[in-house]
Amino acid sequence: MAGFVRELERRAGPALRLEQRAAGGVGCVVWDAALVLAKFLETGACPLARRHVLELGAGTGAVGIMAATLGANVTVTDLEELQELLLVNIENNKHLVTGSVRAKVLKWGEDVTAFQPPPDYILMADCIYYEESLEPLLKTLKDLTGPDTCVLCCYEQRTMGKNPEIERKYFELLQRDFELERIPLDRHDEEYRSADIHIVNIHRKRTNSPS
Numbered sequence: 001m002a003g004f005v006r007e008l009e010r011r012a013g014p015a016l017r018l019e020q021r022a023a024g025g026v027g028c029v030v031w032d033a034a035l036v037l038a039k040f041l042e043t044g045a046c047p048l049a050r051r052h053v054l055e056l057g058a059g060t061g062a063v064g065i066m067a068a069t070l071g072a073n074v075t076v077t078d079l080e081e082l083q084e085l086l087l088v089n090i091e092n093n094k095h096l097v098t099g100s101v102r103a104k105v106l107k108w109g110e111d112v113t114a115f116q117p118p119p120d121y122i123l124m125a126d127c128i129y130y131e132e133s134l135e136p137l138l139k140t141l142k143d144l145t146g147p148d149t150c151v152l153c154c155y156e157q158r159t160m161g162k163n164p165e166i167e168r169k170y171f172e173l174l175q176r177d178f179e180l181e182r183i184p185l186d187r188h189d190e191e192y193r194s195a196d197i198h199i200v201n202i203h204r205k206r207t208n209s210p211s
Contacts, residue, residue, distance in 0.1 A: 004019075004020050005017050005018065005019055005020070006018045006019075006020055006029075006030045006060075006062075008030070008035060008038060008039075008062060008066070010042065010066075010069065010096075011042050013069075013096060014096060016038075016062065016065060016066060016069070016093050016096065017089075017092050017093060018030050018060045018061070018062050018065075018089050018092075018093075019060070019085065019088050019089055019092065020060060021085060028059070028060070028082075028085065029059070029060065030059070030060050030062050031059070031125060031126045031156070032126075032156055032194065032197060033125040033126040033154045033155055033156045033197055034059065034060070034062045034063050034125040034126065034154070035062070035192050036125075036154055036188060036189070036192050036193060036194065036197045036199065037063050037123065037125045037152060037154035037199060038062050038063045038066035038067075038125075038192075039066075039188075039189035039191070039192035040152075040154070040183070040187075040188050040189055040192075040199055041063070041066055041067055041070060041123075042066065042070065042189065043187070043188075043189055045183075045187060046121065046150065046152070048067050048070040048071055048072040048099070048121070049070065049071030049072070049099070050071060050072075050073065050099070051071075051072050051073070051119075051120040051121060052072075052073055052117075052119040052120050052121075053067050053068075053072040053073065053074045053075070053119055053120065053121045053122075053123060054074070054075050054077065054115060054119040054121070054122050054123070054144065055067070055074065055075070055076045055077060055122075055123040055124070056077055056106070056108070056122060056123070056124045056127060056137070056140065056141075057077075057078055057108075057124060057125070057126075057127040058076035058077055058078045058082070058086060058103075059078060059082060059085075059125075060085060060086070060089055061076045061085075061086045061089045061090060061101075061103070062089075062125075063123045063125050063154075064076035064101060064123060065089060065090065065093050065096075065097070065101055067099070067121075067123065068097040068098070068099045068100060068101035069093070069096045069097055069098060069099075070098070070099070071098045071099045072099045072121070073099045073100045073101075074099060074100065074101040074102070075101075075102055075103075075104055075115065075119075076090075076101060076102070076103050076104075077103070077104050077105065077106035077115075078103075078105070078106070079105065079107060080105050083103055083105060086103035087103055090102070090103060106140070107136075108133060108136035108137045108139070108140045109135070109136025109137075109139050109140060110136075110140075112140060112143045112144050115144060117146070118144060118145055118146030118148075118149045119144065119149060120148070120149065120150065121149070121150050121151070121152065122141070122144060122145065122149060122150075122151040122152070123151075123152050124151065124152070124153045124154065124155075125154045125155070126154070126155055126156060127153070127155070128153075128155050128166060128167055128170050129158075129163070129166065130166075131162065131165075131166050131169070134166070134169060134170050134173060135173075137170075138170075138173055138174060138177075141174075141178070141202075142177055145178075145203075145204050146204070147204055147206070149203070149204065150201060150202075150203060151178070151201070151202035151203070152199060152200075152201060152202075153199070153200045153202055154197065154198065154199045154200075155167070155197070155198060155200075156194075156196060156197050157196045157197070157198060174202065177204065177205055178202045178203060178204055178205060179202070179203050179204075179205055179206075180200050180201070180202055181200065181201045181202075182198060182199070182200050182201075183198075183199040183200070183201055
């Protein structure tokens with residue numbers, strides 16, 4: 001299948017080279033929210049060295065691979081059909097990795113025993129677009145997170161069709177079990193930022209309410 005390479009500049013050292021696919025599903029290209037989140041990680045706002053990091057809906061692996069270049073031990077996850085692309089991008093950028101990175105299949109809503117103990121960070125970029133995926137995604141977040149897990153969710157606010165309703169429902173459901181804090185735009189990377197792309201810091205609620 002034809003591919004084309006997207007370069008993602010880094011503050012220190014050579015750029016990431018991320019292969020994309022000219023045909024395929026939504027996971028086959030580097031979305032703007034992935035660029036924004038990857039570059040936010042470079043600001044140093046979150047200490048990543050030697051931290052256990054899991055990326056959900058990784059697609060090309062841009063965010064997770066960036067985290068691995070910052071010293072994190074990363075597992076990038078997506079569906080079976082994205083594994084080949086993830087492995088290509090891990091191989092293409094392995095010389096830049098100062099932590100570690102591996103790819104694994106994770107289908108939202110299914111068993112996550114293989115991904116325990118809970119990671120220090122969960123990274124998500126543009127994972128909110130299918131209404132039917134909201135409940136499985138929320139189940140996976142609940143199953144994966146521990147009391148100290150930080151979830152960084154980056155998404156592009158879309159105004160077309162059902163997108164606003166899907167976003168509203170997602171955050172409404174999320175707030176049953178999680179506390180949300182929007183990261184101000186002025187803390188995003190100076191170049192890779194946009195008023196319609198948001199980063200939300202998400203933690204499990206500290207209460208003992210039944211799940």
